[in-house]
Amino acid sequence: MPFDDFVDLNADLTISDLEKLDNLAQKAEKRLENLKKRGGIFSTSTSNITSGNKAPVDFVGTLPLGKQDKRIEKTIQRLTKKVEEDVVKNLGKDREGTLSKILGDDVGRTLFSIGKNPVGFFTNAIIGATGAGFAVQIAQFVINEIQRVDTFFKAFVDRIDNRTNQLKNKEIQARIAAGLTQEILTTESGNVSARDAYNTFNEFNSNRSKLEDDFAIRNTSGYE
Amino acid sequence: MEVKDFRTRLQAVKIQFYQFQSHAINSLAKTLILETMHNRMRDFGYSDKIIQGTAIAGVDVISARRFRIFFHSEYFGYNGFDVALAREKNGTVDHIVKPAKKKALTSDGTWFSKGHEVSGIIPSHIIERTLDEIAEPFLDEYRRSERSWLEQNFGGTAIIAI
Numbered sequence: 415m416p417f418d419d420f421v422d423l424n425a426d427l428t429i430s431d432l433e434k435l436d437n438l439a440q441k442a443e444k445r446l447e448n449l450k451k452r453g454g455i456f457s458t459s460t461s462n463i464t465s466g467n468k469a470p471v472d473f474v475g476t477l478p479l480g481k482q483d484k485r486i487e488k489t490i491q492r493l494t495k496k497v498e499e500d501v502v503k504n505l506g507k508d509r510e511g512t513l514s515k516i517l518g519d520d521v522g523r524t525l526f527s528i529g530k531n532p533v534g535f536f537t538n539a540i541i542g543a544t545g546a547g548f549a550v551q552i553a554q555f556v557i558n559e560i561q562r563v564d565t566f567f568k569a570f571v572d573r574i575d576n577r578t579n580q581l582k583n584k585e586i587q588a589r590i591a592a593g594l595t596q597e598i599l600t601t602e603s604g605n606v607s608a609r610d611a612y613n614t615f616n617e618f619n620s621n622r623s624k625l626e627d628d629f630a631i632r633n634t635s636g637y638e
Numbered sequence: 639m640e641v642k643d644f645r646t647r648l649q650a651v652k653i654q655f656y657q658f659q660s661h662a663i664n665s666l667a668k669t670l671i672l673e674t675m676h677n678r679m680r681d682f683g684y685s686d687k688i689i690q691g692t693a694i695a696g697v698d699v700i701s702a703r704r705f706r707i708f709f710h711s712e713y714f715g716y717n718g719f720d721v722a723l724a725r726e727k728n729g730t731v732d733h734i735v736k737p738a739k740k741k742a743l744t745s746d747g748t749w750f751s752k753g754h755e756v757s758g759i760i761p762s763h764i765i766e767r768t769l770d771e772i773a774e775p776f777l778d779e780y781r782r783s784e785r786s787w788l789e790q791n792f793g794g795t796a797i798i799a800i
Contacts, residue, residue, distance in 0.1 A: 415720060415723060416691075416710060416711060416712035416720065416722055416723060417710075417711040417712075417722055417723045417726045417727055417765060418695065418708060418709065418710050418711075419708075419709050419765050419766055419769055420706050420707060420708045420709065420769075421667075421671065421706070421707050421709075421769045421772075421773050421776065422700070422704060422705070422706050422707075422773075423663060423704070423705045423706075423707065423776065423777060423780060424703055424704055424777065425659070425703050425704070425705065425780070425784070426703075426781060426784070427784060427788075428702040428703055429652065429655050429656070429702070430702060432648065432651060432652050432655060433652070435648060436645065436648050436649075436652070439641055439644055439645045439648060440645065442641050443641045443642060443645065446641060
């Protein structure tokens with residue numbers, strides 16, 4: 415009787431996974447086609463950016479990006495002017511002085527406060543600056559005007575969120591390097607075996623200097 | 639990469655997937671496992687006949703994700719004794735080796751022996767141990783080649799990446 419033995423192989427990827435991926439891609443393709451019909455950023459192929467001289471189109475899908483930028487810029491300027499005029503009308507003759515009192519010298523902190531509680535910030539600021547009883551109404555008016563310039567408002571709120579995330583990142587980096595927080599890096603599908611996964615606790619026990627190097631606190635915010 | 643382009647490439651991957659699996663499993667089983675077994679057998683002093691008689695017997699598809707690779711080792715002596723099995727699993731006790739023809743063991747016309755007592759062989763468990771040891775590296779290597787194949791097909795974009 416000859417000797418027989420075997421070994422088993424467990425594969426991660428199967429044809430059904432590829433089928434699922436294909437279905438998802440098909441849905442994405444249909445969705446993109448619908449978006450193209452509607453117009454907007456998806457209305458033409460992104461390959462135009464690299465392949466030809468044609469400029470990428472804007473969010474509306476009608477004007478080149480540069481012209482659209484100028485249009486947004488003009489809109490912002492017009493609205494800013496309107497806000498200033500309307501606010502200043504209600505705040506008296508010392509226009510510049512009053513606005514600088516509202517926004518203050520510390521612009522970063524000011525923006526942070528606006529992002530957290532816009533109505534509250536302006537109300538307090540206007541009361542502080544003028545002592546006026548109609549501060550809430552003025553604040554609401556200012557907020558409404560700012561929110562009309564939607565992209566601008568969202569952009570700076572996002573920026574503030576981003577900066578707070580950078581602070582959190584630093585804290586997480588420090589905690590990982592000290593072995594207090596566990597991070598496990600695995601595949602997108604999540605079904606990789608534990609042996610292949612990158613586990614910070616394992617690294618902490620086996621190769622601490624590498625872990626400290628991997629998670630050394632770095633300033634990734636773009637600000638010095 | 640645009641979705642349309644991605645889907646086109648995905649179709650090619652789907653068509654070639656079984657072919658890739660078959661090729662990858664067979665070639666890796668041969669180069670990683672079988673060659674290691676043969677080298678170890680050679681180091682252990684196996685005869686070439688046993689080494690040549692040790693081969694991949696086949697690959698069974700147990701499920702969509704699971705494959706079973708069979709190895710077979712066979713060599714029978716002239717009297718039907720299973721040498722491959724003895725080498726791998728059973729071993730032998732000390733025994734006498736006699737020539738098939740009487741008085742064959744002569745030197746310069748002088749008959750000197752009816753036969754020799756030789757010591758038994760120890761079971762080496764080379765196949766069993768090799769499979770135990772190489773199962774994980776084999777799986778790693780399969781996954782690596784799968785990733786590399788997908789990257790090639792998707793133009794450098796990895797679906798699965800650690």
